Structure formats: C-alpha cells, structure tokens
Amino acid sequence: MEVSERSKGVFPAKFINDYLWLIQYSAVGFYFLLTFGVLYSCIFVAYPQVFDTLEQKYANIIYLMYVLCNMMGNFFLGSITDSSFKTGYVLSDPPKTWMFCTKCNQHTPPRSHHCFICRACVLKQDHHCFFFTRCVGLRNQKYFIPYVLYVFLGSFHALRTILVYLNTTYVPLEWSFYCIFSYLFPGPIYNWYWDYGDVTFGKFVSISVLYGCFSTTSGCLFLFVGEMFLVARGQTPYEFGKGIRKYSQGVYNNYKQVFGKLFPLNFLFPLPNKTKEEKSPWGEPTFYRSI
Template structure:
C-alpha cells in the first residue's frame, strides 16, 4: 500500500458513519487498554507484590516469580504472533459468476471481489477475512484462519496470568489494606474504597492495587469464558457465526478439527508457539457448501 492510499484510509475516519467511527475508537482504545494494564500488572506484580508477600520464603517467591514470567511471556508472544499472522483474502485472479456459485463462493460488495466459503468482510479492518471468527478489540485485528490458534493460546495464558496476579494482589491487600474476614471487609467494595480514597483515608498505592485486583479478576474470568467458548467451537470446527446459525458442515471430528487449526501436534501449541502446517489453506474446505448469509 502506498503512502497516498494509507493517508486516505486514515482520513476516512472523519467521514465514516457514527457507528463505524465508534467501532474504530473502540479498536484504538482496546489496544491501548491492553498494553497499559498488562505492562502495569507485570511490573507491580513482579517487583512490588510478590517480593512483599513472600519475602520470608525465598524458594516459594522464586517459583511464583518465574511462574508468572513464563505465563506472561507466552501470553505476550502469542499476542504478537497473532497480530503478525493475517487472514486477509485478496483475489489475485478473476472468477466468473457460474464458477463462484458452483464453489459456494459469495460476492463481497465493499471489496468488489468473490470470496471463498466461511469468509466474511470486516467493517473495521476493511478486508475479507478467511474463516472469520470475530474482531478482537484488544488486538485491534480480526481472528481468522491463520491466527486462530495463537488467539486461543493467548486467551489460555491471559487467564493464568490475570488470575495469578489477582490472587497475589488479594494476598497483599489482605495483609496491608484490610483483613477480608473481619469487620473491615466492606473496604473491598469499590464505591466505598473510592470514596475513602477521595477523602484521603486510603493511600493512593493501596487504592491502585485494589483497582488492579478487580481488573485482573474480571479479565481472568472473562478470558476463561472466552477460551472455553472458542475452544469448544474449535472442537466442532465452527466460527462464532456458524455456531449462532447452527452450521456443522465442516466438522470432521474433534481430533482432525484441532489439527486443522493448530497443526498435527495440536497440544504442542500450548507449550511452545512453534508454527505447524495447517491441513487447510482457508480457501478450499473438505465439504464446501453455500451458507446463507455469507
């Protein structure tokens, strides 16, 4: 893409309808939120919380320190690889209407091209995405055929990292803020904690750790929910669209479905993010079929 086309794409933000403009703002805000919170949690948990709550047990402290580092490293690595793997589809050769219809292809009006089965156009990315599942605002990118495996592993380690940090933050707050199983438990209610902080009764650093605790708790359970849902879809070889429309055309059994996403040794993706050859190219599927709504 040349500079002129890129500039035109950026300037189009000001001419987009309100709904699309809000989605673009959410896309930028989601990425910014992820980076700010993840880096802040990483620093505070490693260099403030863990040394404080485990200072009397160096062996256990080192274990917790490295456990969080490994989980966080895998989360960030899969996040970055997921961003780098594009599932965009751009037609390189013409295809006539009869041929497209026989293959179960649909026509994308915004892209002015025929697209393969399971391909959807994303109004935020402004591209056709192979086997499009969703647009993730925390990544600022679409999840499709070539980056779905990294997205699933990212959710897995994000759950572990967030919940580990939440447990550490709670342990710290229980020692230095308010004992949970006591008459001071009401201090954990965020509106009350916020009022006490504004009035000067709660130190800023404790209020900040309490806020991070709630963020990690919500993100941790949220990622568990997302991972469970999307891993079940992977087992059935379904996208979110296909699940909502009860499409089971492409399922070939749990084992082969996972291999189609992760590669032959699908379990290895959860240990090391080594690329493995997928059994499909995202264009030709085992049972191509025209799906309503594509």
C-alpha cells in the same frame, strides 16, 4: 448469485467506524497498562509480603515470566498474521460453495465473511478482535486461543496473589461496609486521602489492577472455553448460531486443522506455523484445505 449474509451489516457499523481509532487504542492501551500494572503489583508490591522464602518468590516470578512470554508471543504472532482474503477474484464459473462479496467485489471461499471494521473478507471468520486490531480467522485462531488462555492464567494468578496481599496488609476481606467501601472506588482514594488502611502507592495500584484482572480472568476463561468448544465441534460462532455443522471432521481432526499437527505444543510456547492451504482442482483460486 448468493451474497454473504454478513456483508449486509447488522451491527452499529457507523458508530464503530467513527470511533474505531479510539476503540483500538483503548483496547491495546488497556492491555499493556494492565500487563505493566500486574508485573509491578506482583513482583514489587505483593510477592515480598506474601512469600516468606526467596525460593517461593523466585518460583512465582519464573511462572509469571513464562505466562508473560506465552501471552506476548501469541499476541505478536496473532497481530501480524492476516486472515483476510483480498484476491479480487471475479470468477465466470465460481464453485457452488463460493459466495460473492458486494463490498470487496470478489468471489470468496466458503466460511469467509466480510468484516466492516477490517474492510475485508476474512477466511473462516471467528470474530473481530480489538486487542489484535484485526479479525481472528483461519490463520491466526491458533495464536488467539493460547493467548486468551495465558491472559486468563496470568490475571487469575495476579488476582489471587493481590487479594492475599491486601487481605493481610490493607483491609481484611469480609462482609462489612468498611471492607466494601475500601475496595470500591472512590473508597480507596478516600482512604488514601484520610490515611485509613495504610494506603501506599503500591497498594493503590494493586487495588486498581484488581478490577482489570477480574474482568480479564472472567472474560478470557469464557473465551477460552467457548473457542475450544467451537473448535471441537468444527464451527465458527456464526455457524454455531445458524446450527451449521457440515465442516466438522471429528474432534481430533478439527483441532489438528486449527493448530496443525503438533497442536498440544501451541499451548506450551508460542509456535509460529503456517496454515496449510492447497491449490484447488479448478485452477486459479486457492482452496483452503483447513477451513
């Protein structure tokens, strides 16, 4: 009997389990705090200074709201969609490709792995997402990928707008000690205290938001490109590491399997759709067609 390799747990499981609540709250808190920070810094602080006409200002507000709707919609759908496999099946004659998870004490379909944070086997496990507070897998990967795309678009827009705003109203962006000092903490606090660079509450929030936007812009671009690359190859990160490509059915079909028939629409608006899962020829266990 084969045991899922990830069931053995090579990660610092004890530390993550002990501080799980703190990590989850911090991730979700960071996400919402940054979202509010971006909305405040862009709409109330930067836009009135950066854009000369009302049309430009409203066009940018509409863009930001569109990004926000996609981000929040996919965040919501991804967070409520469970990719875990909790059937408790112990089969007398399991299909050869099925494995046995000793933690859940059940047989699991191919490509599923045990997540020690979710404490469950996850179908076509991609990774555990602390922002979704659950694993990204078979049923919610189609929400995760547009989600990271829109987080990237929103934070890149905010990063660019806030830098233009601070360049003209705070300290010009250049290679000088004063500039580096004024943007690196605790420099902005020092400037605020001693009245350098005309620091206001809005500017202080904008400088703080820059840090979050820089990390989410680079992180989400990396995740989006990486996920799209893996979906094109028909692999999970685990399979990529092991060089397994036997599940690939061609680029178009691989995308269709993750996103469904109308897959380009997932990138235009949050699109709730069910992953196709079919009954197997061997009876009770469900065969996951799209894995």
